[in-house]
Amino acid sequence: MTNDVHGVVLQRAESERAYQYGFGNELQSEAVPGALPLTNNPRQPPLGLVSELVTGAAFVAARAQNLRTYMFRKRPSTTRGRLDEIDLAHFLTPPFGGKPSPNAMGWAHFDTSGATGDFLDGIRTICGNGSPKEQAGVAIHTYVAGKSMERRAFLNADGEMIIVPQKGRLQVVTELGVLDVAPSEMAIIPRGIKFRVDLLDPVARGYACENFGAPLRLPELGLIGSFGQAQIIDFKAPTAAFEDDGEATEFVTKYCGAFWATTLSHSPFDVVAWRGNMTPYKYDMNRFMAVGSVTYDHSDPSIYCALTSPGDPVLGANFDFCILPPRWVAGDHTFRPPGYHRNCVVEFLALLTAPEDPAIPAATLHNSYVPHGPATRILEMGRTQGDEPAWMGDGPVFFIESRFPLEIAKSAFDHPACLHNYHEKWSGFESRFQPD
Ligand SMILES: [Fe+2]
Incomplete structure (x- = not known):
């Protein structure tokens, strides 16, 4: 090989x-x-x-x-x-028999x-x-x-x-x-x-x-x-x-x-x-052949859809199985990490090469309109990166996007791998707004 x-x-x-x-x-x-x-x-x-x-x-x-x-x-x-x-x-x-959660959720490797x-x-x-x-x-x-x-x-x-x-x-x-x-x-x-x-x-x-x-x-x-x-x-x-x-x-x-x-x-x-x-x-x-912007900004993550179980053309698929391979990112004047977003569809994401650390998320769940994006420390890195093309990622990530809210099983919510403080990755943000 x-x-x-x-x-x-x-x-x-x-x-x-x-x-x-x-x-x-x-x-x-x-x-x-x-x-x-x-x-x-x-x-x-x-x-x-x-x-x-x-x-x-x-x-x-x-x-x-x-x-x-x-x-x-x-x-x-x-x-x-x-x-x-x-x-x-x-x-x-x-x-x-439970309730889908509007909290951002994370799990370390089991x-x-x-x-x-x-x-x-x-x-x-x-x-x-x-x-x-x-x-x-x-x-x-x-x-x-x-x-x-x-x-x-x-x-x-x-x-x-x-x-x-x-x-x-x-x-x-x-x-x-x-x-x-x-x-x-x-x-x-x-x-x-x-x-x-x-x-x-x-x-x-x-x-x-x-x-x-x-x-x-x-x-x-x-x-x-x-x-x-x-x-x-x-x-x-x-x-x-x-x-x-x-x-x-x-x-x-x-x-x-x-x-x-x-x-x-x-x-x-x-x-x-x-x-x-x-x-x-x-x-x-x-082997996933990724396409993406080579000028500026980001395309929607639908470009990473590998397989789909179709659903509603407006509200979303039953689910899409998407693959985010290691890839070049090359946009000029562009914040390179995925930015902040809230989507109508739900997103479960698995970082297959996440470190073996009980404090680091290997999988995340963001239900409909749950805000997510770069951790505050990643934000600082992305703001100061240059325009040189960069190779991003060290192994494939997969994510599932579905039109239906995802309910967490109690045995996964109560499991030691569940990171109940996952949302704290966004703490410490300070507004830079400076009106002239
Ligand atoms: Fe997302």
């Missing part, structure tokens, strides 16, 4: 796992030659497999938004039998010491809006894990999932194949696709977002033109891979905020071939 001086990957790693390229493409893959039939429902699929369809959009959805994939697998998913309800204490689903559970055990909800029953909104969780899910599989019927590792590499095993995902990369798992998260390092920490609304899509580029932002070719879908029958596997599904489980006699990752456009993806956030 070759990086330029700023860490942007300019050549692909030769040793990387085989992937298929593009976002929304019609793809097909077979792990065993001859496993993929020419038609989707042959009387007798090759190699003794069975055909199973999974859909991510209404049957008659427009072509550009239609999502469906045919799987050719050892056993149909119906063999799972009956599920019984289980409890996952910290993996919550909005609404939580502590990884003593992390003994797997990805599913280690999910702790930070905030959320909407509801899976209403098919609107987003939930934002952190995860801390100390072991792989091993013989455990998860199907989220409530939402599409975005997994953003902050620490520790992950191997995300899905029905359609395997994604290796390292910090600075993200994985997207469609709603309804079974997956498991294994650890490639002793400890893993990061964010897991659930999209209850319309499936994520690439935003239109408008006047930017046909290239830019998150580029189609930089999304990687897996190639087919299946597991041997092996040992018993716990299968867990999330449905309308509750968790249900059963024990399977086999691995549910038994898809030998598949065909369709509803696939998991991985994406390297350092």
